Amino acid sequence: MISLRPSRFDELGLRHALSDRMLPLLVAAMAFLAALAIAGWFGTAALSRHWQQGAGASLTVQVPNASEPAARGEQTRLAAVLGLLTGTPGVASARALSDRELADLLKPWLGEGAERLAIPIPAVIAVRLTDRSPDLESLSRRLTDAAPGTLVEDHGIWIRRLAVLARSLQACAGLALLLVAGVAAAVIAVATRAGLATRREAIEIVHGLGATDSYIAGRFAGRATLLAAAGAAAGAIVALPVLLTLAHMAAPFVGTGSTGQVGADGFGNAATIMHDMLEALPVPLWFALPSLPLGAGAIGFATAHGAVRGWLRRLP
Numbered sequence: 215m216i217s218l219r220p221s222r223f224d225e226l227g228l229r230h231a232l233s234d235r236m237l238p239l240l241v242a243a244m245a246f247l248a249a250l251a252i253a254g255w256f257g258t259a260a261l262s263r264h265w266q267q268g269a270g271a272s273l274t275v276q277v278p279n280a281s282e283p284a285a286r287g288e289q290t291r292l293a294a295v296l297g298l299l300t301g302t303p304g305v306a307s308a309r310a311l312s313d314r315e316l317a318d319l320l321k322p323w324l325g326e327g328a329e330r331l332a333i334p335i336p337a338v339i340a341v342r343l344t345d346r347s348p349d350l351e352s353l354s355r356r357l358t359d360a361a362p363g364t365l366v367e368d369h370g371i372w373i374r375r376l377a378v379l380a381r382s383l384q385a386c387a388g389l390a391l392l393l394v395a396g397v398a399a400a401v402i403a404v405a406t407r408a409g410l411a412t413r414r415e416a417i418e419i420v421h422g423l424g425a426t427d428s429y430i431a432g433r434f435a436g437r438a439t440l441l442a443a444a445g446a447a448a449g450a451i452v453a454l455p456v457l458l459t460l461a462h463m464a465a466p467f468v469g470t471g472s473t474g475q476v477g478a479d480g481f482g483n484a485a486t487i488m489h490d491m492l493e494a495l496p497v498p499l500w501f502a503l504p505s506l507p508l509g510a511g512a513i514g515f516a517t518a519h520g521a522v523r524g525w526l527r528r529l530p
Contacts, residue, residue, distance in 0.1 A: 237405045237438075238445030241514075244398040245449025245506045251394065252503075253457050254387040256496045257464060262380035265373055273341040273350075274367040275299065275308075275357065280337035284361055291361035292337045298360050299341055304348035311338045336365075398510060399517045402438055406521040409434070418529065427526045435519040442514030443507040450506045457503075461495040 277295050284294035292310060299308035311319075316335060350368055357364040410417065417430060 237402065237441045238448065240401045241398055241442045241445030241510055242449035242452070244394050244401070245446035245510060246453045248391055248394045248506060248509075249450055249453035249457060249503060251387045251390040253453075253460065253499060255384050255391075256499050256502070257461070258380045258383045258387065260496060261464075262377055265376050265380075272343065275339040275341055276336040276365040276367070277339065277361055278336040278363045279334065280310075291364075292339075294360045295339065295357055295364055298356060299339065302348050302353060302356075304344050304346050306342040306344045308339055308341045311340060395509070395513060398442070399513050402442060402514050402517040403521050406434060406438060406518045407525065410522065410525050417526075421526070421529065427523055430526060431519045431522040434522045435515045438514040438518035439511045443511035446507040446510030450503045454503065457499065458495055 275295060277292050280292035281290055283289075284291045289297070296308055296310060299305050316338060319338075320335075350366060354364075354366045357366060421427075421430060
C-alpha cells in the first residue's frame with residue numbers, strides 16, 4: 215500500500231501550535247529547579263547520616279583537676295576515668311586530648327593565649343561508642359564516684375534536633391519538587407490550549423474528515439512530550455556543573471574530603487579536582503538527573519493528552 219502523505223507531514227500545524235522555543239525554555243527552568251530540589255534531598259540525607267555516625271556515636275567527658283588523686287586508689291582522676299571508660303561495654307575507645315588539642319579548641323574564643331591561661335582547664339576525653347551504647351545515666355554516676363565533678367556531655371539531644379531539621383529540609387525539598395512538577399504541568403497545559411486555539415480551524419477540518427480524538431490528542435501529546443523532554447534534558451545539563459560545585463564544597467561536611475591540591479599559581483590539578491567533584495556527587499543523584507527528561511516527558515504527555523481531549527469534547 216502506497217501512502218500519499220509526505221513524510222513528516224504536519225496536517226495539524228503542530229510546529230506552529232507548540233513552539234520549540236518558549237515551552238522547552240520554561241521546562242528547562244523547571245528542570246533546573248527540580249535538580250536543585252533533588253540535590254537538596256540527597257544532600258540533607260547524607261549530612262544527617264554523617265552526623266549520626268559522627269557526633270551521634272561519641273561522647274565528651276570533662277575531668278576537672280585531672281592530675282589530682284582519684285577518690286579511690288593511688289591513680290590520678292584522669293587515669294581513673296580513662297580506666298573506667300575503657301572497661302565499659304559499649305565504649306569503643308577513650309582518648310584524652312593533649313594540651314595542644316585543647317588549645318586549638320579554645321583558640322577561636324581565647325586567641326593565641328589559650329595555652330597561657332592561669333585558670334586550670336579540665337581534661338577532655340573523646341569517647342567513641344559502639345553500636346550498643348552504654349547506659350549514660352549509670353555511666354555518669356560511676357564516673358562521678360571515681361572522680362567527683364566529672365561531666366558527661368551527650369550529643370544525642372543535638373543529633374535528634376539535627377535529625378528533625380534534616381527531615382524538615384527533606385520535606386521542603388519534596389514540596390518544592392511537587393510544586394515544580396505542578397508548575398511544569400500548568401505551563402504545558404497553557405501552551406497546549408494556546409496551540410489548540412491557534413490551530414482551531416485546521417483541527418476542526420481534520421476532525422470533520424474523520425480523525426479521532428485519540429489521534430489528535432496523541433499528535434499533540436507526542437509533540438509536547440518531545441519538547442518537554444528536550445527542555446528537561448537541557449535543564450539537567452545546565453544544573454550538573456552547579457551540583458558538582460556544591461557537592462565538592464560540601465564534601466568535607468559529609469566525610470568525603472577533597473584530595474585536590476592548589477598550586478602556587480592558585481590553580482590545582484584540574485584532573486584531580488574534577489575527579490573529586492565527580493566522586494563528591496551522591497550516586498543516587500547520577501540516576502535522578504537522567505530521570506528528569508523522562509519525568510518531564512511523562513508530565514508533558516499526560517497533560518497535553520488530557521487538555522486536548524477535554525477541548526475536543528467541547529467542540530460542537
